[in-house]
Amino acid sequence: MRLSQPHILSINDLTKKDVLTILQTAESFKEISERLIKKVPTLRGKTVVNCFFEDSTRTRISFEIAEKRLSADTVNISKSGSAMAKGENLLDTMRNIEAMKPDIVVIRHSISGAPAMIAEAVESHVINAGDGMHEHPTQALLDLMTIREVKGRIQGLTVGIVGDILHSRVARSDMLLFKKMGINVVIGGPKTLMPIGVQDFGVTVCPDIRDAIPSLDVLMLLRIQRERAEENLFPNLREYSRYFGVNSEMLENARDDMTIMHPGPVNRGIEISPEVADGPRSVILNQVTNGVAVRMALLYLLIGEGSEEK
Amino acid sequence: MKPLFIKNGRVIDPAKKIDGVMNVIVLDGKISAVTAAKNVPQDADVIDAKGMIVAPGFIDLHSHLREPGEEYKEDIESGSRAAAAGGFTTVCCMANTSPVNDCASVTEYILNRARVCASVNVLPVGAITKGLKGENLADIGDLACAGAVAISDDGKPVMNALIMRRAMEYASTFNLPVISHSEDLNLRGRGVMNEGAASTELGLRGIPSASEETMIARDILLCGLTGSRLHVAHVSTAGGVEMVREAKKLKLPVTCEVTPHHLTLTEQAVHGYDPNTKVNPPLRSENDRRELIAGLADGTIDAIATDHAPHDITEKEVGFEGSAFGMVGFETALPLVLKLVHDKKITMKRAIEALTARPAAILNLKKKGTLAIGADADIVIFAPNEAVTVRAQAFKSKSRNTPFDGWRLLGKVHYTIVCGQVVFRA
Numbered sequence: 001m002r003l004s005q006p007h008i009l010s011i012n013d014l015t016k017k018d019v020l021t022i023l024q025t026a027e028s029f030k031e032i033s034e035r036l037i038k039k040v041p042t043l044r045g046k047t048v049v050n051c052f053f054e055d056s057t058r059t060r061i062s063f064e065i066a067e068k069r070l071s072a073d074t075v076n077i078s079k080s081g082s083a084m085a086k087g088e089n090l091l092d093t094m095r096n097i098e099a100m101k102p103d104i105v106v107i108r109h110s111i112s113g114a115p116a117m118i119a120e121a122v123e124s125h126v127i128n129a130g131d132g133m134h135e136h137p138t139q140a141l142l143d144l145m146t147i148r149e150v151k152g153r154i155q156g157l158t159v160g161i162v163g164d165i166l167h168s169r170v171a172r173s174d175m176l177l178f179k180k181m182g183i184n185v186v187i188g189g190p191k192t193l194m195p196i197g198v199q200d201f202g203v204t205v206c207p208d209i210r211d212a213i214p215s216l217d218v219l220m221l222l223r224i225q226r227e228r229a230e231e232n233l234f235p236n237l238r239e240y241s242r243y244f245g246v247n248s249e250m251l252e253n254a255r256d257d258m259t260i261m262h263p264g265p266v267n268r269g270i271e272i273s274p275e276v277a278d279g280p281r282s283v284i285l286n287q288v289t290n291g292v293a294v295r296m297a298l299l300y301l302l303i304g305e306g307s308e309e310k
Numbered sequence: 311m312k313p314l315f316i317k318n319g320r321v322i323d324p325a326k327k328i329d330g331v332m333n334v335i336v337l338d339g340k341i342s343a344v345t346a347a348k349n350v351p352q353d354a355d356v357i358d359a360k361g362m363i364v365a366p367g368f369i370d371l372h373s374h375l376r377e378p379g380e381e382y383k384e385d386i387e388s389g390s391r392a393a394a395a396g397g398f399t400t401v402c403c404m405a406n407t408s409p410v411n412d413c414a415s416v417t418e419y420i421l422n423r424a425r426v427c428a429s430v431n432v433l434p435v436g437a438i439t440k441g442l443k444g445e446n447l448a449d450i451g452d453l454a455c456a457g458a459v460a461i462s463d464d465g466k467p468v469m470n471a472l473i474m475r476r477a478m479e480y481a482s483t484f485n486l487p488v489i490s491h492s493e494d495l496n497l498r499g500r501g502v503m504n505e506g507a508a509s510t511e512l513g514l515r516g517i518p519s520a521s522e523e524t525m526i527a528r529d530i531l532l533c534g535l536t537g538s539r540l541h542v543a544h545v546s547t548a549g550g551v552e553m554v555r556e557a558k559k560l561k562l563p564v565t566c567e568v569t570p571h572h573l574t575l576t577e578q579a580v581h582g583y584d585p586n587t588k589v590n591p592p593l594r595s596e597n598d599r600r601e602l603i604a605g606l607a608d609g610t611i612d613a614i615a616t617d618h619a620p621h622d623i624t625e626k627e628v629g630f631e632g633s634a635f636g637m638v639g640f641e642t643a644l645p646l647v648l649k650l651v652h653d654k655k656i657t658m659k660r661a662i663e664a665l666t667a668r669p670a671a672i673l674n675l676k677k678k679g680t681l682a683i684g685a686d687a688d689i690v691i692f693a694p695n696e697a698v699t700v701r702a703q704a705f706k707s708k709s710r711n712t713p714f715d716g717w718r719l720l721g722k723v724h725y726t727i728v729c730g731q732v733v734f735r736a
Binding site: 191194196207208231232234236242243 | 472483535
């Protein structure tokens with residue numbers, strides 16, 4: 001096996017060596033997407049089922065493109081178009097899909113732990129494409145790939161993550177992955193959005209990110225969902241944007257080479273101002289490009305030729 | 311501005327552990343020296359404070375100035391003059407004005423009015439929730455930036471524990487303490503006085519101690535959960551004091567205050583149905599009063615705050631049950647507190663600390679509540695043993711709702727000085 005795990009469920013399952021293997025493979029696959037004919041026969045004859053039981057644009061398309069560039073056969077199902085809309089439960093749906101002998105199932109689900117539960121029940125490889133408030137490991141891997149690409153290194157960097165840490169699966173996977181790989185992580189935002197016990201992830205909590213900005217190599221903003229104000233996590237979006245949103249004035253003390261990242265979707269004018277999102281520091285679209293490469297790498301490492309060898 | 315030389319007074323500044331006959335020199339609105347040396351600065355105004363105590367000006371964490379919206383009861387001008395007459399140099403005003411102080415523009419209005427007409431420093435307390443409705447967070451970040459020093463839905467406690475939790479977390483992001491008027495409104499029901507033998511005898515609906523204690527317990531638990539600063543307003547029950555004592559042993563960031571009237575009166579004062587004895591929290595039992603004094607003496611209760619709550623006579627002359635809750639407090643606070651000192655229940659140092667250094671620390675005011683060199687020259691000079699008779703008709707406040715009218719007490723304010731300027735002189 002090329003990876004220590006048959007599934008990609010949580011960053012916690014990956015070894016440091018796994019992570020480096022994934023990054024290296026992704027970097028070599030990136031070139032395929034630059035070719036005139038963006039297709040290689042690597043996964044010819046393999047079947048991948050993309051089960052997106054929760055809305056997604058970026059991740060769903062990224063997986064599908066990655067699969068197609070490797071010549072896998074792909075099938076997509078969503079909650080509304082599946083038998084789950086008729087009342088079939090998740091495990092039954094997955095067992096039925098399993099009976100059609102896919103090689104990989106990619107799962108996005110609003111329930112934390114759903115991909116892990118499915119991995120227990122099926123023979124296929126399972127990739128977690130985001131589960132509830134738990135994890136989004138492929139996003140974290142593409143974030144790390146982007147950081148390494150921009151900075152040329154990983155170890156010893158300092159990354160700030162600002163926003164709704166409480167509800168963010170991206171933040172959880174990022175914190176776990178970055179700490180695993182020797183990156184210092186500072187998180188910020190209103191205390192209502194800082195989960196209790198987050199210090200145990202080994203991160204530093206800094207409510208006013210302005211204090212931390214001069215020390216950051218990377219600043220990652222997270223999307224603020226509009227409904228959070230109704231949940232009294234902050235008074236209104238205007239206040240959020242005024243005190244926690246990032247604009248160019250806030251970045252005056254930042255290092256010249258500080259990079260801005262955002263996992264998307266971006267709420268312009270709320271957590272990030274347009275001039276920062278589109279500015280020279282931003283690598284937001286590089287993240288999306290690298291997403292395809294990381295997902296190609298994971299598919300290849302799980303089911304590509306030689307992957308079953310011990 | 312001419313220098314000020316305050317000579318021969320007994321200077322007591324608990325923050326700097328000063329207690330002795332000394333002279334205080336004020337230059338440019340700041341404390342310049344506290345010294346035994348007698349050389350008077352050139353051109354200085356001189357105040358002879360012989361036989362009197364010179365202390366940092368009092369800081370009141372809890373008052374209602376009624377402006378904007380209820381200026382017929384009090385306004386910033388009259389309320390701050392009453393505060394100055396009571397020896398207070400800084401007062402916090404609660405958010406239950408009309409409109410409610412739940413956004414930056416109301417805080418700015420109060421501060422602008424204070425700049426124009428206030429005798430003392432006025433520090434606005436913002437609301438926790440919009441309109442004090444307990445449903446949606448007020449603009450807490452904007453309030454902090456506009457100059458609010460704390461947030462509170464005083465009088466309309468936040469009954470929803472989740473919203474209280476969110477408020478504590480969000481406010482702590484801006485380093486604002488949350489002041490809790492801890493009261494379970496369902497348990498209070500239509501109560502008007504302490505629930506006990508006296509309420510039964512008088513035929514008045516009771517407010518049980520548990521209505522305060524359950525909410526203090528809840529708020530302390532939320533403080534433990536969130537690590538956010540909690541200040542419990544006007545503790546009135548023995549059980550409340552005990553819970554704060556335990557919370558402090560656990561090193562939780564909890565502080566609390568007590569009013570002079572809860573330290574002085576009990577439910578027995580309600581006999582005769584004087585509506586001026588109707589306050590919230592209500593005057594409690596003698597045992598509660600004893601425990602409040604003990605809590606003040608041992609430091610469990612950090613601060614003394616008046617809960618100055620002016621009401622027009624028309625809101626008080628409608629029978630006990632129909633009357634508004636509240637009494638005025640600025641102009642009677644000092645002699646009532648000194649009664650405890652004269653009765654040897656608390657020391658003079660503790661009394662002054664609870665009116666100066668502790669409230670300053672709760673609000674994180676670095677330049678106030680002390681006579682340290684460089685501090686704002688906010689000073690009170692009072693004669694602790696001079697007899698006074700409370701005359702409600704002579705109050706600077708617009709309102710007269712006090713149960714202490716005609717009381718003979720000891721302790722008279724002679725000078726109140728704010729930023730080096732005499733704002734009250736007896």
